[in-house]
Amino acid sequence: MSAHVFRSRSVEETHAFARALANRLDARSVVALCGELGSGKTVVVRGICDAFGCADQVTSPTFTLVHEYQGTRRIVHCDLYRLSSMEEMIETGMVEAFREDAIVLVEWAERALDLLPRPFLRIACEHGSGENERIFTVETVEPDGAVAPFPLIVRQVLREDPP
Numbered sequence: 001m002s003a004h005v006f007r008s009r010s011v012e013e014t015h016a017f018a019r020a021l022a023n024r025l026d027a028r029s030v031v032a033l034c035g036e037l038g039s040g041k042t043v044v045v046r047g048i049c050d051a052f053g054c055a056d057q058v059t060s061p062t063f064t065l066v067h068e069y070q071g072t073r074r075i076v077h078c079d080l081y082r083l084s085s086m087e088e089m090i091e092t093g094m095v096e097a098f099r100e101d102a103i104v105l106v107e108w109a110e111r112a113l114d115l116l117p118r119p120f121l122r123i124a125c126e127h128g129s130g131e132n133e134r135i136f137t138v139e140t141v142e143p144d145g146a147v148a149p150f151p152l153i154v155r156q157v158l159r160e161d162p163p
């Protein structure tokens, strides 16, 4: 398995993955989180926000579609799940956030890939074989549309062995 594919076996491991990712973001990074319901997108958002000291502010933006958090960086968190048209997505204010000094984290970004400013990071989130296994694939999407692997070094999470 290469370093841009991370197989997580627990929420804690996903948080370790998200912290490693956070270390590589700059003040205006755009992160597209793609993948079905329950694949771990919001858990990754919470882990990234933890790295910037604002995890306690994170809620699932199910009804409010765009949330803002202030930690050591400003973070804008969007969830496009309930939106279908481009007009609705633009109305959320997400597009303005791309011009501001903020890290923008977009759940269900596959619905609006054309609206995202390139380059951006794409994280494909998938269910693995067991109930608690998730697979995260991290790539950059370049201005010309080329996709390149984005390797991460994730520190091992110490887990207690099951009895």
Ligand SMILES: Nc1ncnc2c1ncn2[C@@H]1O[C@H](COP(=O)(O)OP(=O)(O)O)[C@@H](O)[C@H]1O
Pocket (backbone or CB within 6 Å): 008, 009, 010, 011, 013, 014, 035, 036, 037, 038, 039, 040, 041, 042, 043, 044, 107, 125, 131, 132, 133, 134
């Ligand atoms: N390895 C794991 N990584 C992330 N979440 C996990 C993992 N194993 C189980 N889960 C559970 O899966 C769910 C993921 O939910 P969430 O992050 O809200 O998904 P999404 O935002 O993609 O719909 C949470 O209930 C979490 O506790």
Ligand SMILES: [Mg+2]
Pocket (backbone or CB within 6 Å): 041, 042, 060, 079, 107
């Ligand atoms: Mg979510």
